[in-house]
Amino acid sequence: MKRGRKPTIDAADITRAAIAIADAEGLAAVSMARVAQEMGNATMALYRHVKSKDELLTLMGDAAFDDPPPLPDGEWRDKLEVWAKELLKGVRKRPWFLQIPMSGPPTGPRSLAWFDSALGALEGTPLEAEEKVGVVMGLLTFVHGEAWLNVALTKGFEDDPARFSRQYGQRLREIVDPRRMPALAKIVAAGVFDMDDLFDADDVAAEFDFGLHLFLEGVATHIGGRS
């Protein structure tokens, strides 16, 4: 048997508690003291199971996602589309994921499972192994960037709704000098930034779909040139 006093909590418990706090109040609210309090333990008790706060953040990152969803039967394209959308959904569910500093390639089981899922979608294609990895990394990258942008915009909107929405187009009209930035000025004048719902869910989704569509289109062309 194991000697010594029995642990009353473990790293997974701590991670869960930390995630609950982050979900409810953002990553900034996650402090060692707060997590401990939420669990009914003393602050320093956590350090028996977690080397540092950094390590806790890494654990949170690993645990932030659900398992990858089952992909539909059919073409690689439909599969990857579903995959990317689900991934984005996951990041949106836990926006604080974007704030945790990662270092090194992923080794967490969840991350790897998602990676595998996307690679599986490309199984039937004539792409080389390296190319498959490239496609998936590109997609990952794209989703991450999109989520980052969305979260940033959404956050600003929540902080101060009056300042954005319709105001943004107006603001740009004041700032943008048509002589120095002719192309932007034209777009601004066309009213592209004037809608009230510039950053609402539907619009953001459409934006993402468009970019995703372009990327997958590119993959399709690449595959076409191969076979």
Add this chain to the structure above:
Amino acid sequence: MKRGRKPTIDAADITRAAIAIADAEGLAAVSMARVAQEMGNATMALYRHVKSKDELLTLMGDAAFDDPPPLPDGEWRDKLEVWAKELLKGVRKRPWFLQIPMSGPPTGPRSLAWFDSALGALEGTPLEAEEKVGVVMGLLTFVHGEAWLNVALTKGFEDDPARFSRQYGQRLREIVDPRRMPALAKIVAAGVFDMDDLFDADDVAAEFDFGLHLFLEGVATHIGGRS
């Protein structure tokens, strides 16, 4: 004339000093006390020119980039490629940019200038205004995601070189269960993750080029279906 004591420093000075520190030692080393010390002032003196540290970070973000580069004459595609690569170069030069929390759409002059530059590249195309914005946002998003990935990987590599490089492929071989993750297992077995220089500059650049190529390919196809 202006009344009152003359300011000995201004927000731009503070921003410059903060950026110098971030460049040399990372964003974590930027504290109000440290910035003040570096400038030969007292800590609280900074608060006369900057409302809070958050505001300082925003200013740093605005000032992190150079002006957008001149784009080559020719096709939109070549222009956007240069644009994206230069943008990535900019982020790589100041990796801490990725760590500063943004909220709301950009209003800084530098950000807008880059935006304008990319829109200008699409001037000759038959795309709608909204579509142009979509393409540029997609590209931005992609570059951001790519930079994030690169920085994360590079950081892990610098922290502990032995743990990655060739080790990574080996490590994956141990972790990845072929039954649960067949597609990944196949790629790992193919040795895609075994190179020593997995995360060096050339490789990373090639990775980016590939994704960028795919995206631009998608844009081209989209334009083709339009004219």
Add this chain to the structure above:
DNA sequence: AGGTTTTGCGTATGAGGTACGCATAAAGGG
């Protein structure tokens, strides 16, 4: 010169991360 205004900054407060060491509990050996 005296009043006014704006900047410089010393002090103090409160929050957060974590090193250290002792108290405490659980097992094993006699």
Add this chain to the structure above:
DNA sequence: CCCTTTATGCGTACCTCATACGCAAAACCT
């Protein structure tokens, strides 16, 4: 059943930070 071994729980203390507050110093105005 007591004592040793070993691992956990956690109180105390220290250090770093951001920042509110208020006074003193400097520059302008009349």
